[in-house]
Amino acid sequence: MNPTTKLIPTSSQTVGPFFQIGLQYLLDRAPVMQPGGQFVEIHGRVLDRDGAPVPDAVLEFWSGEAPTNPDESGYPANFRRALSDDQGRYSAVVLKSPRTKLEDGQAEAPHLCVLVFMRGLLRNLVSRVYFSNDAEIPLDLVLQEVPPERRKTLIARPDGPGFYHWDIILQGHDETVFFTW
Amino acid sequence: MIRVSTVQEAVPGTQPEYHFPPYVSSVARSPRLPLIRLSETLTERTGPVFGHGLVRPQDNDLTVQHEEKPIGERIIVHGRVLDEDGRPVRGALVEIWQANAAGRYRHKVDNHQAPLDPNFSGAGRTFTDDQGLYEFTTIIPGPYPWGNHHNAWRPAHIHFSLFGAGILSRLVTQMYFPGDPLQPLDPIFNSVPDEAARNRLIARLDMNRAEPGYALAFAWDIVLRGRSDTPFEQER
Numbered sequence: 001m002n003p004t005t006k007l008i009p010t011s012s013q014t015v016g017p018f019f020q021i022g023l024q025y026l027l028d029r030a031p032v033m034q035p036g037g038q039f040v041e042i043h044g045r046v047l048d049r050d051g052a053p054v055p056d057a058v059l060e061f062w063s064g065e066a067p068t069n070p071d072e073s074g075y076p077a078n079f080r081r082a083l084s085d086d087q088g089r090y091s092a093v094v095l096k097s098p099r100t101k102l103e104d105g106q107a108e109a110p111h112l113c114v115l116v117f118m119r120g121l122l123r124n125l126v127s128r129v130y131f132s133n134d135a136e137i138p139l140d141l142v143l144q145e146v147p148p149e150r151r152k153t154l155i156a157r158p159d160g161p162g163f164y165h166w167d168i169i170l171q172g173h174d175e176t177v178f179f180t181w
Numbered sequence: 182m183i184r185v186s187t188v189q190e191a192v193p194g195t196q197p198e199y200h201f202p203p204y205v206s207s208v209a210r211s212p213r214l215p216l217i218r219l220s221e222t223l224t225e226r227t228g229p230v231f232g233h234g235l236v237r238p239q240d241n242d243l244t245v246q247h248e249e250k251p252i253g254e255r256i257i258v259h260g261r262v263l264d265e266d267g268r269p270v271r272g273a274l275v276e277i278w279q280a281n282a283a284g285r286y287r288h289k290v291d292n293h294q295a296p297l298d299p300n301f302s303g304a305g306r307t308f309t310d311d312q313g314l315y316e317f318t319t320i321i322p323g324p325y326p327w328g329n330h331h332n333a334w335r336p337a338h339i340h341f342s343l344f345g346a347g348i349l350s351r352l353v354t355q356m357y358f359p360g361d362p363l364q365p366l367d368p369i370f371n372s373v374p375d376e377a378a379r380n381r382l383i384a385r386l387d388m389n390r391a392e393p394g395y396a397l398a399f400a401w402d403i404v405l406r407g408r409s410d411t412p413f414e415q416e417r
Contacts, residue, residue, distance in 0.1 A: 013355040022278025049209040064224035074232020120206030122197035179219035
């Protein structure tokens with residue numbers, strides 16, 4: 001099909017304040033995981049322009065394709081959904097992909113793609129989270145496209161063995177890097 | 182080299198801006214610094230694959246989840262999920278949620294002075310079939326007031342959440358009903374600048390699918406970004 005005849009993707013609309021009705025179901029079916037091996041817990045807060053906690057955010061973490069053990073629940077091990085609580089806190093045990101190479105052999109640092117939905121966002125935001133101290137971070141090609149002074153907003157810091165802390169700041173001082181796609 | 186993106190840039194005006202002051206909640210929750218164009222790697226070209234066992238067969242009928250039938254006009258909502266090339270997106274997980282016929286959500290933060298319906302939870306989910314088709318049975322949701330501005334009322338809508346082939350195909354949106362006089366007044370609906378794109382959020386009455394003596398039907402097709410036939414698509 002000729003590119004000019006492509007269909008126009010459906011417009012996004014906000015998830016609104018009542019998404020839990022629809023989105024909790026999948027959350028409840030995710031196998032309960034503990035940090036260990038390839039799995040790490042990421043936790044932190046979601047904050048708005050004024051530093052106020054966002055109590056109604058939906059976060060989705062995608063590890064990309066990575067070696068996983070098929071789970072009979074039908075729930076993909078490399079995907080997790082998390083909802084923020086009244087204090088804007090979230091946590092998710094996610095698969096930290098061990099990949100450190102792109103298909104052509106260039107380095108990439110372990111990371112996850114993160115989608116952010118909430119009341120007030122008419123489209124979801126897209127970010128990435130990396131893990132502090134991974135040796136490939138200085139070489140990661142996507143990180144190199146981020147202004148150096150902002151890269152730290154994408155890097156979770158260690159918070160005990162198997163645990164990482166990462167805040168999402170929607171606007172203002174230390175605003176998290178978000179991507180367009 | 183990083184692989185070239187398979188997701189096209191959005192056609193101008195067909196997607197809302199993050200910062201849209203008529204929708205007051207967007208002001209403090211939208212980024213101000215420039216977004217950075219993402220060079221997709223394998224991470225973004227792939228997406229989660231959900232096993233069909235996650236969804237129960239009755240999950241796409243919101244009128245059979247309780248002892249009695251819910252109050253409201255029973256309807257069938259159906260359509261196709263397509264990629265940008267017009268190919269069906271097969272096995273796409275579709276999650277929906279909505280207010281009841283009185284305009285009230287079964288949610289702790291909904292304090293609208295309208296009754297809950299003990300026979301309506303307002304949530305459903307399904308997978309698209311091999312033709313990319315989905316179908317729900319539900320009731321028409323009521324409009325409801327909200328605090329955005331004086332005398333603000335949301336037009337009737339059903340929330341949709343979809344997963345496509347890649348994580349960047351992900352879409353959360355709202356389906357509206359034809360002929361709703363609240364649409365021109367609604368900042369969320371009007372956050373889409375392009376009129377044709379905005380109007381594609383409105384389902385059409387579909388008398389061919391309506392079941393005589395049982396339910397009216399509305400048809401609504403959804404186009405996800407990207408292509409559904411990437412080499413990384415997995416069998417479900």
